[in-house]
Amino acid sequence: MIVNWTVFIIIVGCALVTMIPRVAPFFVVRNMVLPQAVMKWLSYIPVCIFTALVVESMLDKQSGTLHIEWPAVIVLVPTLLVALKTKSLSLTVVVGVVCMAVVRFFW
Amino acid sequence: MLTHQMECTKEVPIASSPTFMEGVRDCIPTLLGYISIGLAAGVVGAASGLSVMEMGFMSLLVYAGAAQFIICALLAVHTPISAIVLTTFIVNLRNFLLSATLAPHFGKYSLLNNIGTGLLVTDESFGVAATRLASGKPLSNRWMHGLNLTAYIVWVISCTLGTLFGNWIADPQMFGLDYALTAMFIALLVLQLGNVVPAKLKHYLKLMAYMVIAMVVLSLFVSTQLAIILATVIVATIGVVTER
Numbered sequence: 001m002i003v004n005w006t007v008f009i010i011i012v013g014c015a016l017v018t019m020i021p022r023v024a025p026f027f028v029v030r031n032m033v034l035p036q037a038v039m040k041w042l043s044y045i046p047v048c049i050f051t052a053l054v055v056e057s058m059l060d061k062q063s064g065t066l067h068i069e070w071p072a073v074i075v076l077v078p079t080l081l082v083a084l085k086t087k088s089l090s091l092t093v094v095v096g097v098v099c100m101a102v103v104r105f106f107w
Numbered sequence: 108m109l110t111h112q113m114e115c116t117k118e119v120p121i122a123s124s125p126t127f128m129e130g131v132r133d134c135i136p137t138l139l140g141y142i143s144i145g146l147a148a149g150v151v152g153a154a155s156g157l158s159v160m161e162m163g164f165m166s167l168l169v170y171a172g173a174a175q176f177i178i179c180a181l182l183a184v185h186t187p188i189s190a191i192v193l194t195t196f197i198v199n200l201r202n203f204l205l206s207a208t209l210a211p212h213f214g215k216y217s218l219l220n221n222i223g224t225g226l227l228v229t230d231e232s233f234g235v236a237a238t239r240l241a242s243g244k245p246l247s248n249r250w251m252h253g254l255n256l257t258a259y260i261v262w263v264i265s266c267t268l269g270t271l272f273g274n275w276i277a278d279p280q281m282f283g284l285d286y287a288l289t290a291m292f293i294a295l296l297v298l299q300l301g302n303v304v305p306a307k308l309k310h311y312l313k314l315m316a317y318m319v320i321a322m323v324v325l326s327l328f329v330s331t332q333l334a335i336i337l338a339t340v341i342v343a344t345i346g347v348v349t350e351r
Contacts, residue, residue: 003161004161007157007182008164010191010192011164011168013188014169014174017195017199018202019226021199021202021206022203022225022228023221025203025206025209026206026210026218026222026224027218029210040346040347042207044314045208046233047296047303047314047315048318048339048343048346049230049335050292050299051296051314051319052322053289053292053335054292054296056326056331056332057289057292059331061330061331066323072286076293083290083294087301088136089137089140089295090136090139092294093140093143094139095290096283096293097284097287097290098283099286100286101282
């Protein structure tokens with residue numbers, strides 16, 4: 001088993017910058033009661049962030065310019081339908097993965 | 108990290124608050140997602156030259172789906188350390204919003220216990236917890252640890268196995284496994300909307316439309332990862348302001 005020194009430093013660095021945003025809010029919120037408006041704002045976060053993540057999967061900016069990831073747009077339709085119909089996480093994942101494999105095969 | 112959590116789960120049970128085992132059970136529907144994404148991440152890791160040990164370390168310490176894919180991709184093209192760490196920071200910054208949403212519900216537990224909870228929050232475990240909250244059920248630290256630890260263990264095993272298998276699989280994308288991540292987000296979004304009061308559904312659908320617009324427009328100027336955070340902050344604010 002080999003662990004490259006540079007890779008190890010990168011992993012530790014990435015771990016630290018990931019831990020900070022994960023833990024920081026717990027330190028802040030402990031010592032204060034949040035105002036009603038902030039609680040309301042936080043209640044919108046789940047829907048907003050999952051919408052953002054789904055939209056992000058359909059965008060590609062790796063080459064510097066923004067492109068639409070068409071396979072992801074196509075697969076969104078059957079995956080969303082299954083999610084709405086079944087409300088099942090597992091089934092949605094299976095259908096999404098299979099549809100993506102099929103679309104990529106023909107794309 | 109693990110030992111802390113194990114100790115914390117030994118707290119005196121509080122009546123009617125969900126148990127550790129209930130958390131484990133509530134994690135099960137998401138496991139297929141963790142397994143497929145973990146395997147895919149492992150295969151990608153192997154393809155970018157990571158050893159099984161290195162990938163194991165990464166999933167243990169970083170523990171973040173999308174970020175691990177990106178780290179592997181950057182390692183493969185020999186990106187400088189600072190750039191990889193900065194990118195990871197931006198990609199995982201949204202965790203701040205997730206933890207901020209959950210934290211008010213864990214105020215009564217010890218700081219150490221809260222750190223244990225926060226360290227293992229993922230998009231998916233957040234989704235399961237937020238869905239539980241939206242349906243009016245209480246959260247507890249034991250339940251959250253059950254949920255988090257189950258996901259964590261399955262993730263680390265899946266990533267490690269993926270790297271082992273990686274040598275035999277040429278192109279992981281061909282199997283569509285990486286799409287498990289997005290499929291899970293779609294299902295979690297639908298579950299969230301399912302718990303919205305019918306009178307407010309129109310308000311939420313409008314906000315989702317704003318999200319799509321904000322994501323596309325912001326992505327023209329900043330990275331798509333940064334756009335996620337900015338768009339969420341902007342549209343959640345619009346949500347509060349336009350709420351009747």
